[in-house]
Amino acid sequence: MKILTGNDLKTGDVIWWTGKSWSRHIGEAVDAGDNGEAVLAEESAAQRVNAAYIVDAAASPNGPLPLHIKDRVRAAGPTVRADLGINPDVPIVKG
Amino acid sequence: MYQYDKFDQAIVDARVEEFRDQVNRRINGEMTEDQFKPLRLMNGLYLQLHAYMLRVAIPYGTLSGKQMRMLGHIARKYDRDYGHFTTRQNIQYNWIKLEDTPDILADLASVEMHAIQTSGNCIRNISSDQYAGAAADEVADPRPWAELLRQWSTFHPEFSYLPRKFKIAVIASQEDRAAMRLHDIGLELVMRDGVLGARVFVGGGMGRTPMIAPEIAEFVKADDLLSYLEACLRVYNRYGRRDNAYKARIKILIHELGADEYRRQVAEEFAHVKTLGIDPPLAELERISAYFAPPAYEQGLSDEIDRSNPAFAHWVDQNVKAHKQPGYAIVNISLKPVGGIPGDASSDQIDLMADLAEKYGFDELRVTHAQNIVLPFVAKRDLFTVWQALDAAGIANANLDLVTDIIACPGLDYCSLANARSIPVAQKIAERFADAERQRDIGELKLKISGCINACGHHHAGHIGILGVDKKGVENYQLTLGGSGAEDVSIGKITGPGFDEDGIVDAVERAVEKYRAVRVEGERFIDTYRRVGADSFKEAIYG
Ligand code: HEM
Ligand code: SF4
Numbered sequence: 001m002k003i004l005t006g007n008d009l010k011t012g013d014v015i016w017w018t019g020k021s022w023s024r025h026i027g028e029a030v031d032a033g034d035n036g037e038a039v040l041a042e043e044s045a046a047q048r049v050n051a052a053y054i055v056d057a058a059a060s061p062n063g064p065l066p067l068h069i070k071d072r073v074r075a076a077g078p079t080v081r082a083d084l085g086i087n088p089d090v091p092i093v094k095g
Numbered sequence: 096m097y098q099y100d101k102f103d104q105a106i107v108d109a110r111v112e113e114f115r116d117q118v119n120r121r122i123n124g125e126m127t128e129d130q131f132k133p134l135r136l137m138n139g140l141y142l143q144l145h146a147y148m149l150r151v152a153i154p155y156g157t158l159s160g161k162q163m164r165m166l167g168h169i170a171r172k173y174d175r176d177y178g179h180f181t182t183r184q185n186i187q188y189n190w191i192k193l194e195d196t197p198d199i200l201a202d203l204a205s206v207e208m209h210a211i212q213t214s215g216n217c218i219r220n221i222s223s224d225q226y227a228g229a230a231a232d233e234v235a236d237p238r239p240w241a242e243l244l245r246q247w248s249t250f251h252p253e254f255s256y257l258p259r260k261f262k263i264a265v266i267a268s269q270e271d272r273a274a275m276r277l278h279d280i281g282l283e284l285v286m287r288d289g290v291l292g293a294r295v296f297v298g299g300g301m302g303r304t305p306m307i308a309p310e311i312a313e314f315v316k317a318d319d320l321l322s323y324l325e326a327c328l329r330v331y332n333r334y335g336r337r338d339n340a341y342k343a344r345i346k347i348l349i350h351e352l353g354a355d356e357y358r359r360q361v362a363e364e365f366a367h368v369k370t371l372g373i374d375p376p377l378a379e380l381e382r383i384s385a386y387f388a389p390p391a392y393e394q395g396l397s398d399e400i401d402r403s404n405p406a407f408a409h410w411v412d413q414n415v416k417a418h419k420q421p422g423y424a425i426v427n428i429s430l431k432p433v434g435g436i437p438g439d440a441s442s443d444q445i446d447l448m449a450d451l452a453e454k455y456g457f458d459e460l461r462v463t464h465a466q467n468i469v470l471p472f473v474a475k476r477d478l479f480t481v482w483q484a485l486d487a488a489g490i491a492n493a494n495l496d497l498v499t500d501i502i503a504c505p506g507l508d509y510c511s512l513a514n515a516r517s518i519p520v521a522q523k524i525a526e527r528f529a530d531a532e533r534q535r536d537i538g539e540l541k542l543k544i545s546g547c548i549n550a551c552g553h554h555h556a557g558h559i560g561i562l563g564v565d566k567k568g569v570e571n572y573q574l575t576l577g578g579s580g581a582e583d584v585s586i587g588k589i590t591g592p593g594f595d596e597d598g599i600v601d602a603v604e605r606a607v608e609k610y611r612a613v614r615v616e617g618e619r620f621i622d623t624y625r626r627v628g629a630d631s632f633k634e635a636i637y638g
Contacts, residue, residue: 010122010194012146047124051142069568070507073516074144078189078508080436080518084175086145093570 001031003064004039005074006052014074014086015049022049026075026087027063062089069093096159096459097242097386099207106250107204110211114138115197122194139210140196144511149191150213151203155223155241155265156184156462160453163460165206167445173199178445180430180438182502182553183262184222184462185213189509211249216257218248218328222264224272225461228387229471231419234286237267239384240293240320243375246383247321254328258335259343261328262300274464274556274580276308277301279345280327282320291317297327297357298349301550305586306346309354311361319365321374326364330357389420390457390472396422400475407482409531410493415478424478426456426470427463428485429492429500433525436518437503438466440490447488455481464553464580465502465541467495498540498607499525502553506546506563507570513546515563515570516596520544523600528607537607540620541579556580558621559603560587572599576606576632577624590633602636609635 003026004017015022016029017039023029032039036054043049055071057064066072069092073079077086099107114134121131135141139150151166158166166186170178173195174188181187191199203209212220223241224230244263248254254261264275267284275281281296292314299308315323331345334352349357398421402408416425428448431437440448448468452460455477456470463469473481485491494500501524504510506517521544528534543557547564554560560575571593578587594602607620609632614623624632 007142007146011192012142012190014145044128047122050128067568069570070144070511070513073507077145079516080508080522084190 001057001059001064002033002036003029003055003057003066004032004036004052005029005055005071006040006043006049009047009050016075017043024086026066026090029057029064031064065090096157097154097238097383103207103246104204107207107209107211110138110209111197111200111204114200118193118197133215135196136214137211138196138200139213140191140193141214142511143189144507144509144513146189147191147193147196148509149188149196149199149210150181151186151188151208151210152213152220153185153208153462154245155221155227155238156225156464157223157227157238158460158462159206160449160458160460162206162208163449163452164446165202165208167442167449169199169202170445171442177439177441179436179505180440180462180466180468182464182466182504182551183220184225184464185220186462187505189505215255216259216261217255218251218257218261218263221245221248222262222273222278222464224266224268225463225469226272226416226425226471227267227461228389229418229420229423229425230268230270231417232270233267233419235267235284235291236384236387237265237284238387239380240282240284240317241265242383242386243321243380244324247324254332257328257332258337259340259345261331261345263324269582271580271582271584272463274553274584276584277305277553277556277580278308280324281308284317285314287314293317293320295323295327298346298354300344300346301553301555302344303341303548303550304344304346305550305555306350307584307586308346309349311354311358318374319369322368322371323361323365325373326361326368329364329368330360390459392420392423392472393474396474396476398422398475400478404479406486406491406493407479409535410482410491411478413493413497413535414495418472420472422475424473424475426473426478426481427495428468428470428490429495430467430490431494431500431525432489432492433499433529434522435525437501437521440468444488444490447484448490451481451484465496465500467500493531494534496539496541497534498528498537498542499534500541501525502541502543502557504545504552506544506552510546512549513563514565515546515572517544517546517552517561517563520561520563520572520596520599523596524603527600527604537611538619540607542603543578553580554578555586556584557587558619558624559606561599561603564593566593570596572596574599574602574606574636576629577621579621583621588629590629590636592637605636606632
């Protein structure tokens with residue numbers, strides 16, 4: 001599946017596309033299917049998201065899980081500061 | 096310490112207001128990210144893996160107590176209560192909000208600081224020896240020269256859009272504590288027949304093509320130094336490649352031209368530049384130098400240190416260094432607690448270090464390229480008090496230059512360019528070698544970790560270096576041995592196939608145990624490695 005991410009323009013927070021708006025929790029991300037580019041163009045133009053891009057992900061019991069480790073770390077927060085974790089349930093290393 | 100004159104303050108203040116307007120226009124949608132990005136980068140604001148990141152310049156790594164306290168204030172008020180000191184003697188904040196940035200820059204400007212020259216293809220913040228002005232072995236204080244270069248390079252109109260970023264280091268001792276020859280230009284101040292001048296090394300660097308800078312001039316009189324540097328930069332600016340970012344650094348130009356041809360071209364350009372009157376008049380040099388006059392040392396202080404507390408004695412042996420002034424010492428504060436994050440300090444720790452500098456250190460601190468902090472002017476009489484305060488704050492780690500004093504870049508935990516995480520590897524290695532007795536027995540061992548080939552963690556210059564790579568989407572670590580960023584500069588060599596996160600810790604341990612088994616009296620790890628050669632270490636590592 002394809003999910004969408006970017007940063008909140010003002011705060012810089014990592015955010016995920018929920019189908020209607022943006023959330024800090026990847027568990028709320030939805031499959032954008034073939035609409036990704038169109039959504040990103042609209043949301044970027046409206047200054048609701050910054051540096052947005054499409055992420056390949058797979059469904060998991062906790063919601064979408066990005067295929068690339070970089071996006072899993074983005075979703076989870078720094079792995080060395082559990083206290084600052086954003087979505088600490090996201091597994092970083094697969095398997 | 097240098098203090099801004101009205102020109103310095105005016106340009107920094109003007110820059111804050113300019114950026115405030117730019118940020119407003121971005122937030123209002125009057126500017127796209129493509130338009131805004133180069134502007135924010137010129138003010139040190141990056142977008143990283145989790146958030147905006149602000150890199151603040153600490154010119155030649157030197158700070159007053161008030162400036163240090165401001166860094167703590169920013170961490171507390173605008174970030175998540177900590178900052179990360181970097182190998183370029185700067186500080187980075189990982190969780191900055193775009194809307195707060197103009198206020199942060201205004202706060203910085205109020206203590207004569209900024210984030211200019213921390214990004215982009217300009218001459219970056221100048222780096223120097225963290226023991227400047229205090230080292231027993233220096234021929235001159237490098238700070239006035241670093242300050243002169245700061246003034247010359249800031250907003251230098253000709254050198255604001257170089258082919259690529261440009262890093263300069265200045266030292267004044269034979270012992271190189273600043274990785275001088277791994278910079279685009281490295282200057283070593285020297286005295287010849289009573290005249291101050293510099294050896295000039297050009298074309299060093301790390302990154303994907305590590306190179307040691309060749310000597311381009313064996314002696315440039317101090318009076319000619321700016322003109323000579325101007326000539327070095329001009330030749331680069333004209334002929335450095337702009338078509339390929341990977342080949343755009345000056346090291347590639349010099350490698351392709353050859354040092355002799357580059358030297359010839361610089362000499363030709365210098366003959367012209369020297370007629371332009373760039374070098375400052377003596378009065379200006381004296382004005383700058385006066386700010387770096389020695390502090391008001393107390394005379395007749397004792398050199399005795401009461402070593403009856405064993406933990407204190409270990410810390411003194413490892414972290415306290417000889418000073419040129421009798422009765423005084425240089426204190427290294429290691430930001431490398433076992434299990435901690437190399438280079439990170441909390442707001443409270445930052446405040447404490449500022450307090451100690453004000454009370455016991457003539458109001459001065461330094462940031463080192465090894466991501467530690469230095470109090471360069473502490474009376475030996477006060478060492479125990481300083482140590483007690485550091486100990487209470489968890490930063491009396493007695494491990495300077497030992498295997499747990501690891502340099503690590505932010506890696507995949509924070510950096511959007513990373514292939515692999517650096518910090519967890521540093522933590523695991525530090526935990527493996529936590530035993531203090533064993534660390535001291537191993538002795539000096541510089542271990543450096545980068546999360547990708549950009550080499551921000553100086554892995555090429557590590558006695559032991561670790562490079563994170565992406566192996567089909569899985570973090571993997573290559574091991575290099577034999578690098579050094581000191582006066583015995585060398586680039587480490589890859590040992591062989593890479594390892595996973597646990598495997599790399601075992602591999603490091605096998606290399607260290609090999610050294611312990613075959614070293615002879617007085618040899619450091621790097622000496623043994625150079626004597627016995629790579630093959631026997633490879634055998635120990637891979638079996
Ligand atoms: C987090 C954002 C960072 C980004 C985007 C970044 C980017 C880069 C890039 C692209 C290079 C390679 C330049 C080249 O070879 O032309 C580089 C080199 C370097 N960076 Fe970073 N870096 C970051 C953080 C850091 C940190 C945290 C440090 C200090 C710990 C640092 C210090 C250095 C050093 C020392 C080099 C190698 C020296 C050289 O340029 O030859 N950087 N960086
Ligand atoms: S070495 Fe790579 S991973 Fe580490 S900070 Fe530099 S760019 Fe990021």
